Amino acid sequence: MIKIRREVCGYCxxxxxxxxxxxxxxxxxxxxxxxxxxxxxxxxxxxxxLGALEIEDEKPL
Amino acid sequence: MKNHYDVLIVGGGxxxxxAAKTVAENxxxxxxxxxRPAIGVPVRCAEGIGEDLLxxxxxxxxxxxxxxxxxxxxxxxxGSEIKLTPKMAGxxxxxxxxxxxxxxxxxxxxxxxGAEVYVKARVSDAxxxxxxxxxxxxxxxxxxxxxxxxxxxxADGVESKFARWCGIDTTVPMREIETCAQYIMTDIDIxxxxxxxxxxxNISPEGYAWIFPKGDRMANVGIGISGKMSGDGxxxxxxxxxxxxxxxxxxxxxxxxxxGVSTCRxxxxxxxxxxxxxxxxxxxxxxxxxxxxxxxxxxxxxxGEVASECIKKKNCSRAALMKYDTMWRNSKMGRALERxxxxxELFITLDDKKLNAILNSVKSINMAKFNTMTLISExxxxxxxxxxxxxxxxxxxxxx
Numbered sequence: 001m002i003k004i005r006r007e008v009c010g011y012c013x014x015x016x017x018x019x020x021x022x023x024x025x026x027x028x029x030x031x032x033x034x035x036x037x038x039x040x041x042x043x044x045x046x047x048x049x050l051g052a053l054e055i056e057d058e059k060p061l
Numbered sequence: 062m063k064n065h066y067d068v069l070i071v072g073g074g075x076x077x078x079x080a081a082k083t084v085a086e087n088x089x090x091x092x093x094x095x096x097r098p099a100i101g102v103p104v105r106c107a108e109g110i111g112e113d114l115l116x117x118x119x120x121x122x123x124x125x126x127x128x129x130x131x132x133x134x135x136x137x138x139x140g141s142e143i144k145l146t147p148k149m150a151g152x153x154x155x156x157x158x159x160x161x162x163x164x165x166x167x168x169x170x171x172x173x174x175g176a177e178v179y180v181k182a183r184v185s186d187a188x189x190x191x192x193x194x195x196x197x198x199x200x201x202x203x204x205x206x207x208x209x210x211x212x213x214x215x216a217d218g219v220e221s222k223f224a225r226w227c228g229i230d231t232t233v234p235m236r237e238i239e240t241c242a243q244y245i246m247t248d249i250d251i252x253x254x255x256x257x258x259x260x261x262x263n264i265s266p267e268g269y270a271w272i273f274p275k276g277d278r279m280a281n282v283g284i285g286i287s288g289k290m291s292g293d294g295x296x297x298x299x300x301x302x303x304x305x306x307x308x309x310x311x312x313x314x315x316x317x318x319x320x321g322v323s324t325c326r327x328x329x330x331x332x333x334x335x336x337x338x339x340x341x342x343x344x345x346x347x348x349x350x351x352x353x354x355x356x357x358x359x360x361x362x363x364x365g366e367v368a369s370e371c372i373k374k375k376n377c378s379r380a381a382l383m384k385y386d387t388m389w390r391n392s393k394m395g396r397a398l399e400r401x402x403x404x405x406e407l408f409i410t411l412d413d414k415k416l417n418a419i420l421n422s423v424k425s426i427n428m429a430k431f432n433t434m435t436l437i438s439e440x441x442x443x444x445x446x447x448x449x450x451x452x453x454x455x456x457x458x459x460x461x
Contacts, residue, residue: 012105014240014321016220017233018288026220027183028096029103047288049240049297049319 009052015044069210076340076357077216078167083365085175101164105320137420138261138413187226194335221342237325242297243283245316266290332382348405
């Protein structure tokens, strides 16, 4: 799943535009992720101008 | 907010504002919904626009302009410079806008023409019936309302969520997003009437760095790199900090601006039943310069015209709205987008050696018209030796 570092995010929306699954949304000035639609592809984390997105391993049950 | 309008516009940027104004002037009901609490902020733009481009739409109000540009400079990877000046010395070639003022004023003009405007009103979904776009679900002041419209105009910028909710894939390929960072810097030594562009794979891989003056000793200083070149330790912000450290070590940063600019081809189709997509949301930002203001205003105004006409004829089907798609694709802007796409695909293949070779053998160019194509043809004309570079020969084909 994707972890959003809110204290780093510059809410520019670049990540939203590249998400192949539409899992990200910029609501006013905060970014949200729908982890049900996220496939962990990592594109958003790679292109973020600030490094505000991180892929987190699923926690074992 | 009413529960029905002739036209509902998602997003209050320059594209949405021009669309709204055009529809209102046609005597139809129109509403802009903007998710932010204020129009024009936060800025996600380097704010440059060609002089002729702005005048095409509106009488220019001096308060929109941060600075007037009289020349430009391109700095090659080895540090040599080409100065670009207009044929008429001292005449203006472009503006650096104050988008906070500009965007707000465009929406004010739309409102004065009769458009309704709601800020901090967030569209959270599309309303679709039998495959036809019928309106939008809007969250406003803690309530959720379904607002219907004959035509919805998606003007929601680089995120382009509304078209996606209508089933249109607006995903920008990773290699075709320019990921950008910019500071407004002050207390820096610059020519206040000259824009400066830096190219080079160490400075800004598959992109460029820019200095766009905002007045004496103040400028937008930014950088854009391809998404595929971005990663931990070498993101747009990292490249920008490196650039600023060497270029303006004593400058002060008074604002940080981030953004994504698409350099892909436009969406394959920018209309659907009851829907028109404009501006950055339609992926019509310029692939080589990254400029999007003019293209958003152009498609916005055209969308407003076509939507009004279709509503009056009581046919807002995809086939009827297709007139919009066909018209912008065949326009000067549409043709420039296609040509500049090829230009971009060539540009990103150039290593520093080739960039130096192309940019080195000329010191200054007198431009009859200030645009990318004039620059390329002048470079070719001034550069018989560099014509040996096969990429430049390929560029010539694009112009001829």
